[in-house]
Amino acid sequence: MAARRDGAPRRRRLRRRRFRCAHPRSIGERPVSDTDLIVRIAARGDGVTADGRHVPLSAPGDRLLSGGGLAKGPHHVDPPCRHFPECGGCQLQQLSDEAFADYVRDRVAGALTGQGLTAQEITPPHISPPRTRRRASLRALKLGKRNVQFGFSSQGSHRMIDLQQCEILEPRLFALVAPLRALFARMLPDRQPGEADLTLVEEGVDVVLTGLAAKSLAETEMLLDFAQQNRLARLMLIEDDAPLTLWEPDPATVRFGDIPVAFPPRAFLQATRDGEAALVEEVRHALGDAKMVADLFAGLGTFALSLANDVPGRKVYAAEAARDLVLALQSGGNRLPGRIFPEHRDLFRRPLTPKELDRFDAVILDPPRAGARDQVEQLAASQTPLIVYVSCNPASFARDAATLVQGGYAIERVKPVGQFRWSTHVELVATFRRVT
Incomplete structure (x- = not known):
């Protein structure tokens, strides 16, 4: 009892x-x-x-x-996608548009505050609309003879989410989800992973597949039929870490301003056209009438090619470490004779020195997520009057911003940009002007 x-x-x-x-x-x-x-x-x-x-x-x-x-x-609010919150593509679909915009702005302001910094102005953020993401990496896993899961990984794990809906992908990318699932079902070895990298280029969708191999004429014809039926811009396979082009009726290109540029496979491209336009416009606003401009970590020329013609007589030096990107940028720059001056240069190992930097009226800095500590130290020691810092990581940006402020620069203006809708990934453009 x-x-x-x-x-x-x-x-x-x-x-x-x-x-x-x-x-x-x-x-x-x-x-x-x-x-x-x-x-x-x-x-x-x-x-x-x-x-x-x-x-x-x-x-x-x-x-x-x-x-x-x-x-x-x-x-x-109610999440618009049935896969939220399991899918790793989004983390914040429960937020209203106003709350998400506040989050994007607060990420930037909070990172600056954490370094004891303030900006003279933090503008309202630019937020890209749903269904505008123009690049994505999707995974495939074959679990049986015809059973293939295809989509993003689950949040914080390697578990697959078999994608039936997506509110972030541009519709032309999402339209390929079902055909790619069927292709992987036919060609992917059992219990083996695969991957599809999708990028929207000027000619359509560029598709790079990993985990598949064209070992016979029949398999090659199957892949060619897939490319033709889905009107792909290009279809490539990654075999032994080397890309093999199977289909490319016309050269795959992207466009910056009026300049078409060859698109190397899996090259970096801003996540949305809308977000890219917002970044370019903010950099344009910051540069004003600057005539001698350096574009560091220039990539394919997102800023160099878009802004070279803005001001009569403007010249843009563009430094980039990836050889394929430099060659593509150089080819595009040939359409602007005497305006674009590319250099193949690893700015992590060999940053521009103050003596080199002092030749420019303005420097555009667009480093990877880790920031550009060594190059920023050289900038802080220079007399360059204007620095426009484009960042995809508020934390590394704030660290670098502290170095520039200590070197005599003021943070004049910051523009937050939320290209990755409903994601914790935040970008920004910051204008620094030398005051001492």
Whole structure:
């Protein structure tokens, strides 16, 4: 009897706790204090309460309930995609448009604050619309004779999400999901992974496949039929880490301003045309009438080629470490004789020195996610009057910004850009002007 009396109340208490978590509103619970209010979204996407607790899948204005549930606030919306939150393509579909824009801006402002910095102006962010992503890497896994999962990885794991809907991909990319799933089902070895890199170029969709091999005439014809039926711009296979072009009726190109540029396979390209245009316009605004411009980490020429013709007599030096990108940029630059001066140069190993930098009226800096510590140190020691820093990582940007400020630059203006809709990935353009 004693054991039953001791055990029964415990079982009843457990049942009540489960009931409160499952149905918080049905028993009239209310938040106990304002410390339960979600006040912001942290860098990795969790909501944060006023007293510092992290709450996944919450939005500003939500409240934690005393029993453990969540009362949704005005900025908590229904996710538009059936795969959220399992799919790793998005982390913030529960946010309203206003809350997501605030998140993008706060990521940039918070990174600066963390370094003890302030900007004279942080503009409203630019947010790319849904269904505009023009590049994606999708994974394939064959689980049986005809059973293939094809899509993004699950959030924080290698588990596959078999993509049936996507609110971020440009429709021409998503239209290839079903045909690619069928192709992998026919050609991918059982229990083997595959991958498809998709990029929207001027001629259509460029597709690079990994995990498949054309070992016979029949397999080659199958791949060619696939390319023709889906009107691909190019179809390539990666075999032994080397690309093999199977289909390319016309050279695959991208366009910067009015200049077409050859597109090397899997080359870097801004995630959306819309976001690229916002970045270019902000850099254009910052450069003003500068005539001697350096574009460091120039890539294919996103900024060099787009901005070279803005000002009569402008000349742009463009430094890039990847040889295939330099060759493509040089080919595009030939259409602007006397304007573009590319150099194959690894700026991590051999950054431009202050003596070299002092020749320019302005420097555009667009480094990888890790930033450009060594090049920034050289810039901080230079007398270059204007630096326009394009970043895809607010944290490394803020670190580099601190170096520039210590060297005598002021942060004049920052433009946050959210190309990766519903993602924690944030970009920006910052204008630095020398004041001492």
